[in-house]
Amino acid sequence: MGETDDSMKSKRIVFVTVGTTCFDALVRAVDTPQVKREFFRKGYTHLLIQMGRGTYIPTKSSGEDGCVAVDYFPFSPSIADNLKSASLVISHAGSGSIFETLKLGKPLIVVVNEDLMDNHQSELAEELAERKHLSCAHPQTLLHTITGMSLEALVPYHPGDARPVAKLINQFLGFPDD
Template sequence: MSGQGKQKTCFVTVGATASFTDLIRAVLAPDFCKALESQEYTHLLVQYGQDGKELFDKCLQQSLEVGDLSSLQIGGFALDPSGLRQYMIQAKGQHTKPPAAEGLVISHAGSGTVLDALRVSIPLIVVPNSTLLDNHQVELAEALEEQEYVVHGQLKNLVGALKRAEQLRTRMKTWPPVNSGTHRQAKGLKGVMDEEMGEEELRIDLEVP
């Protein structure tokens, strides 16, 4: 499964602390893989979590049996103690030889992962894990999409989210920035994160380039 031409990577992360099996299934579904190929993605890399390898292997095999994915190289790993930023930079297409096209990150709605992707300044699809109890993932995803930082993705329509992510990519490269304007200045990214996640102790510079 090797792609031709310039490399373009979709990096998917489900996080380390909670299983998100539905997201693994969704990104390995044949229709989503075909949608990636249609947008000239050459690589799909999935961080499937500490208990996700068996499911990853099963879903990948099923997709390969359904259709030809010869132009999409698919790989996965459980966890990386050094963090995920390096994979986001890879998807961004930075520091690669030969130069790569800018890709995409698809993430669960963990605040740390979202912030890392925003700092890398790459289009981000945030997919809430609705199976978690007493969490604010849906509210966070909705608030960040409203201010045009991310695309709020839903498991039942990731193909549609992929198309909207390309629209976000275009807006990210225009001026003024997509998240500028008086209606956003009042709250900003830190305000959204504090309000939705209750992270008053957050002491990170949230200025996104």
């Protein structure tokens, strides 16, 4: 293995995604020196921010200042590779981002966007946090959540099996069993 392979092995990435929305409060929250130092203290080396339609531009950093290296981008056709390479994901409360991350078995902090009207997303995030599948935060509590997080306490998410319910519905409707 060359030097590049060794450095890739020790790379621990925090991936932040806001989806297609504008969630500047989350981007601002992860762009503070305190949060970046806390990531570094916990052994993370890189912070990659997908900032969506936001107008707040995070501060890029090479990581040589006792903090994590920081980079960002607005959109990508797919964030699947970013999620796969992440050691920790911090996401908006969109169900697609939540379940895609949980399916990969990645530790997840969901940050609720309080600016959204009819914020049903917070109900999903809070329910999954109560079941210990993820941590839930708000932009103003993110540093506290990161400082106190215990990844070992998270419970893996296993999607339910809908086949028994489908079978009952089919029986009720008079369709033959497969």
